[in-house]
Amino acid sequence: MLAVYIIIGVVVVLLIIFLTIYNGLVRRRNQVKNSWAQIDVQLKRRHDLIPNLMETVKGYMKHERETMESVTKARNLAQQLTSAGAGERAKAEGELSSALSRLLAVVENYPDLKANQNFLALQEELASTENKISFSRQYYNDSVLRYNNQTQMFPSNIVASMTGFKASEFFEVTVAAEREAPKVSFTQ
Amino acid sequence: MGMGALLILIGYFLGLYFFDSAIAGLVIALIVWVILSLVGYFQGDSLLLTMSRAKKIGRDDHPRLYNVVEEMKIASGLEKMPNIYIIDDPALNAFATGRDPNRASVAITSGLLQKLNRDELQGVIAHEISHIKNRDVLLMAMCSILLGTIVLLAWYGSRFLIFGGTGSRRSSSSGGGGGAQLIILVVALVFMILAPIMAQLIYFAISRKREYLADASAALYTRYPEGLASALEKLGASTGQLKSANKATAPMYIVNPFRKKGMKASDLSSTHPPISERIRILRAMAGASFTDYDQAYHQVHLGGTGVIPAASLAAETVPIATIKLEGEAGEPNEIQRARETSDVMWRLSNYNTITCECGAKLRVPPKFKEPIIKCPHCGRTHQV
Numbered sequence: 001m002l003a004v005y006i007i008i009g010v011v012v013v014l015l016i017i018f019l020t021i022y023n024g025l026v027r028r029r030n031q032v033k034n035s036w037a038q039i040d041v042q043l044k045r046r047h048d049l050i051p052n053l054m055e056t057v058k059g060y061m062k063h064e065r066e067t068m069e070s071v072t073k074a075r076n077l078a079q080q081l082t083s084a085g086a087g088e089r090a091k092a093e094g095e096l097s098s099a100l101s102r103l104l105a106v107v108e109n110y111p112d113l114k115a116n117q118n119f120l121a122l123q124e125e126l127a128s129t130e131n132k133i134s135f136s137r138q139y140y141n142d143s144v145l146r147y148n149n150q151t152q153m154f155p156s157n158i159v160a161s162m163t164g165f166k167a168s169e170f171f172e173v174t175v176a177a178e179r180e181a182p183k184v185s186f187t188q
Numbered sequence: 189m190g191m192g193a194l195l196i197l198i199g200y201f202l203g204l205y206f207f208d209s210a211i212a213g214l215v216i217a218l219i220v221w222v223i224l225s226l227v228g229y230f231q232g233d234s235l236l237l238t239m240s241r242a243k244k245i246g247r248d249d250h251p252r253l254y255n256v257v258e259e260m261k262i263a264s265g266l267e268k269m270p271n272i273y274i275i276d277d278p279a280l281n282a283f284a285t286g287r288d289p290n291r292a293s294v295a296i297t298s299g300l301l302q303k304l305n306r307d308e309l310q311g312v313i314a315h316e317i318s319h320i321k322n323r324d325v326l327l328m329a330m331c332s333i334l335l336g337t338i339v340l341l342a343w344y345g346s347r348f349l350i351f352g353g354t355g356s357r358r359s360s361s362s363g364g365g366g367g368a369q370l371i372i373l374v375v376a377l378v379f380m381i382l383a384p385i386m387a388q389l390i391y392f393a394i395s396r397k398r399e400y401l402a403d404a405s406a407a408l409y410t411r412y413p414e415g416l417a418s419a420l421e422k423l424g425a426s427t428g429q430l431k432s433a434n435k436a437t438a439p440m441y442i443v444n445p446f447r448k449k450g451m452k453a454s455d456l457s458s459t460h461p462p463i464s465e466r467i468r469i470l471r472a473m474a475g476a477s478f479t480d481y482d483q484a485y486h487q488v489h490l491g492g493t494g495v496i497p498a499a500s501l502a503a504e505t506v507p508i509a510t511i512k513l514e515g516e517a518g519e520p521n522e523i524q525r526a527r528e529t530s531d532v533m534w535r536l537s538n539y540n541t542i543t544c545e546c547g548a549k550l551r552v553p554p555k556f557k558e559p560i561i562k563c564p565h566c567g568r569t570h571q572v
Contacts, residue, residue: 125251131255135260139263139265
């Protein structure tokens with residue numbers, strides 16, 4: 001009789017441990033999903049801001065057709081790839097980042113544009129969106145790291161492999177593109 | 189925990205002395221504490237913001253501030269955007285409030301808003317968001333309520349013990365207990381005097397520890413410790429006192445709001461660690477992770493225990509962001525920031541701003557009823 005009780009007790013304890021770990025994994029996976037959605041929101045925001053920027057800049061920049069076209073092209077390409085894989089997408093977005101920073105670098109030659117209130121507001125929005133993209137990516141990678149650790153470390157890896165939790169992919173391909181981009185400074 | 193024990197001990201001695209039963213005293217202490225906690229829990233944030241005469245702003249009122257808060261909300265993984273308030277005060281300070289991360293607020297003085305550039309503002313906001321994320325607001329509110337209760341009870345208790353006549357009833361009731369009575373009286377008296385001081389010290393120690401932790405989190409979120417360090421430098425150099433601060437709310441500010449005239453904030457260490465030390469730690473960081481902060485802390489503080497909970501220390505280090513593509517792009521300088529901030533403050537007080545062709549700005553008060561207004565500078569008339 002005692003042996004039966006002991007077995008029941010052990011099974012109950014194991015079950016509780018299993019459920020706790022399972023719930024933890026679900027929570028972490030949802031966090032990864034949510035933070036991915038956050039990156040999406042910010043990337044989309046940047047795509048939406050660019051036509052406005054082009055409209056404002058157009059009247060002032062007479063000699064920068066090439067730079068402006070590269071931004072528009074990069075933006076259209078990035079927008080087409082919104083449903084593509086993380087790697088391909090990160091590359092397109094990285095290209096858009098560097099095209100944008102090239103455009104913002106030549107603003108220095110147009111004092112009228114620099115005084116335009118509309119442009120200044122847009123520039124703040126763009127700079128902030130750029131920050132938000134990198135912060136959401138940073139948070140996404142942190143979440144992926146925590147989630148992957150949990151799927152790979154003992155004992156939660158047993159639960160993870162039993163219930164089909166797979167490790168997630170990091171989002172960091174753009175780093176190389178960012179390194180090449182020139183540093184922008186507008187302060188005298 | 190330490191302060192809770194102190195409160196219970198005070199209740200115990202008070203009860204023992206006045207009601208012949210320690211339980212009664214404990215019950216009183218508990219009731220007082222529960223009432224104060226409930227008031228603090230449900231009204232703390234609105235009370236604090238009303239006391240500071242803070243004004244709530246939206247995205248359009250001050251896009252840069254709103255964006256920086258949103259950036260830090262994303263970096264910290266906070267689920268809900270905190271409310272943002274500006275306090276119209278030339279003193280330099282900022283604080284966070286709200287009982288849980290879903291109904292939190294950050295407030296910043298107009299003085300600080302115009303003093304800091306974007307990176308520094310980001311550091312300060314990251315520090316405040318860390319207070320929200322680490323639930324320091326709730327912790328410090330509970331601690332300060334506990335402290336307040338201890339001080340309150342000890343104050344009344346010591347008055348009664350010294351001047352009250354209740355003691356004579358006790359001593360005549362039992363002849364043999366006189367000696368023990370006296371011992372209890374003396375112990376209680378000593379305790380009444382010591383308890384508030386001890387409670388205060390514990391409170392300050394907790395507060396300082398949470399400040400270090402918030403600094404470490406701010407460095408981690410921004411990946412840029414220099415932003416906060418340079419903001420703290422500006423904060424430390426100022427001597428202005430915040431008019432609306434009070435003792436209970438002091439730990440929520442980024443630097444101690446109580447510093448005497450002519451005394452620099454960096455000299456004072458009570459609820460906050462010395463500013464100079466916080467700057468030294470931030471600048472000694474090799475990376476941006478908690479581990480790097482811990483190492484920098486030990487470098488500045490030889491010996492002693494660390495300030496970061498051991499569970500949060502991970503092996504890997506996080507690199508500091510050195511490439512700031514957008515940091516300085518088109519950023520307003522201090523004069524432009526001052527104009528921008530004062531514009532916001534006028535607008536929030538319902539003043540109507542008309543810009544005249546001559547460049548002068550007319551601030552039309554909300555009570556102004558005339559249909560047209562004349563520019564005092566050039567004489568042009570404007571529709572209101």
